[in-house]
Amino acid sequence: MTGDTTSLRALADAQGGVVLTAQALAGGWTRGRLGRFLASDGWARIRGGAWLAPGREAGPGELLWAHQLLRPEFVVSHWSAAALHGVEGGPPARPEFVCAARAAVKGVRLHRLPLEPGEVTAVGGLRATTVARTMADLLRAGPRDEALLAVDSALAWRHVAAPGARGARRPPLTTLDAIGRALTSAPALRGARGAAWWLALADPRAGSPAETLARLRMHDAGLHPETQAVLVVPATGRRVYPDFLFRRQGLVVETEGYAWHGSRAQHQRDVIRFNALAACPEVRRILRFTTADVRDRPALMIRDIRAALA
Template sequence: MELRELVEGGVLLTSRAREAGWARRSLLRALGREGWTRVQAGAWIEPGRDADFATRLRAVQLLKPRLVVSHRSATALWRIETLTPMAEGTLEFIDPDLTLRSGGKGVLVHRMPLDEGDVVRCEGLRVTGADRTLADLLRAGPRDEALVAVESALTWRRVGGVRRAPVTTAALVSLALEAPLRGAEGGRRRLKLADPGSGPPRRPSRACACTTRAFGPRARPNSVRPTAAAAIWTSCSEPRGWPSRSRGTPTTAHASRTAGMSPASTRYSSARRCFFSSATPPRTSSTVPR
């Protein structure tokens, strides 16, 4: 039997090929010769197909059929916006049997109860419903990530160039949070903070650019007027020796200490001596109290 006849959704499982009579060595040679792409241990993508988000999800679910796409991976299938798009990130699933600890490379498995009513079919995959997906995000956090997803799901949005209608309601999300699961109380508090009129999330790069412009040279406050001590510091930072208060000439002791030193070292030595010796300016006739 040809390998392409064993493909499901662009994914070939080596276990199916072995059951069809392929020997292990012959199978590996054929996969390498024909240009198949390995995405998980025991799962290969047929030649000519990209390892896109949906195909990688399908490969994991074919290997472990009891897993259900959930959390941020489910938001991508529902076209719900998040702060961190999951198309290239970790794949998230729920194991309702509470037994699986690892789902493979780049796969995060949540062990938690899941009713059949919370599971739907989307693009040929078993996925948590929109209200259950949002409830899981509100329970798990982080808060801002969950709020962005809730606000996106409750309103009309254009995601990936496609304009879609609201995928659920706040009442259904609140109902999904009534399940006695860990983090339910915090999830209900976060749901009250959601503002559907806030609009789509901004791109982080654009926000950073605005912040940089806001604190540019033109936005800096006016320079502080220099004090007398700052004036003394500036005068002492010149690359010459220690300035005398009367005539501005270096003293003999300081000249002997700085002989042979580099200009930078001389400036540091002068500034240090100036700071510890003359940080407070001498009083003049205008500063002496009467």
């Protein structure tokens, strides 16, 4: 049987745009005919033995497909798995996998860790660690702040960019208990003790990465406000949820998320919310900080909060 182009393209569509030379040969192609077709049709060599369909770029997802097709025992993990699950966090510098056996592959970060069958799931066709196991791995590996940014993202309702869907939100991806079980299932792994301490700092109510970072900065400074406290506007009965509330001093601390309030509607909602907070009897002062303040000028943020609390 001679391989046909339609089947080859269909196989690529089912595999993130990637086809292996070995798969094509098993489908009836000869090496010579396959090489001529790939060259004339514009396929790109993504790595040895793996080809990328025309019109596609070798992004993180395509690289994961190529490596996992070549090494089926590799399970997508850590930051690569977090990205697959839709967890907020920095993109991995290179594909990350878990594999129980010792191996070395150029361009891949491989973690030699044990995995239980229930800790592996399918995400878009790729085999990856579950959300709970992924968060446990990130907590064990650290650094703390980056890991907790991912954990809070996985635990919380988060706004998502959906075409034509204004204000769409995705539900939490996992629970604190599930992450805790994933941590305790392998207590002997390096970093497990510190990970358990860090997990205690997670907050499913966090509304944005900036809010998570601000909470961690305040925690490190010995400041422990209420998060997402429920306040009621007397005149309207409307409920509002300040990011942080120092109830005894009547101080609210608000953080601006990464999304810029650029439209008139967004700006209007922001003004209404600010006025509603100011109308609550528990609130005597409101401090607002941008993402840049939280990320790049945390000492100044803490100084201003301490001054307002004095």
